[in-house]
Amino acid sequence: MNYYPPCPQPDQVIGLNPHSDGSALTILLQLNEMDGLQIKKDGMWIPIRPLSDAFVVNVGDMLEVQTNGIYRSIEHRATVNSEKERISVAAFHSPHMGRYIGPTPSLVTPRSPALFKTVATSDFLKGYLASKIKGKSYLDVLRIKNEIHE
Ligand SMILES: O=C(O)CCC(=O)C(=O)O
Numbered sequence: 001m002n003y004y005p006p007c008p009q010p011d012q013v014i015g016l017n018p019h020s021d022g023s024a025l026t027i028l029l030q031l032n033e034m035d036g037l038q039i040k041k042d043g044m045w046i047p048i049r050p051l052s053d054a055f056v057v058n059v060g061d062m063l064e065v066q067t068n069g070i071y072r073s074i075e076h077r078a079t080v081n082s083e084k085e086r087i088s089v090a091a092f093h094s095p096h097m098g099r100y101i102g103p104t105p106s107l108v109t110p111r112s113p114a115l116f117k118t119v120a121t122s123d124f125l126k127g128y129l130a131s132k133i134k135g136k137s138y139l140d141v142l143r144i145k146n147e148i149h150e
């Protein structure tokens with residue numbers, strides 16, 4: 001659960017820094033229907049207005065790895081406001097510990113080689129938390145630098 005108290009100078013602070021979630025899918029409830037969640041699209045921050053009785057579903061870094069980059073995790077942040085507190089509840093969904101996270105074999109072909117390393121779920125989560133959760137930076141840690149041969 002995330003609690004953002006009202007802030008007298010909302011332009012001077014950020015509620016939650018820009019990040020993508022480390023999960024495969026996140027189901028998010030904007031509990032008291034206050035604005036604040038924004039996603040980054042084409043380099044711009046777009047507000048996601050809360051809808052009553054609706055969840056937001058975010059693609060996380062694990063799903064970007066598992067789909068070998070076909071689904072992109074979404075970079076998002078939360079702003080604060082001076083009027084009222086804001087509360088959100090995020091449920092992060094990931095494969096079991098003891099499994100591996102990597103590009104799904106059927107999506108890896110000679111023409112679309114693996115873009116990411118395969119790691120144990122526990123190592124993925126440890127690495128994600130150690131990466132300071134800045135933008136989509138953890139995916140760069142897992143990215144395989146494929147050499148292009150002319
Ligand atoms: O408060 C929000 O709407 C976003 C929360 C979030 O991004 C998170 O918990 O990972």
Ligand SMILES: [Fe+2]
Binds near residue numbers: 019020021076
């Ligand atoms: Fe998030």
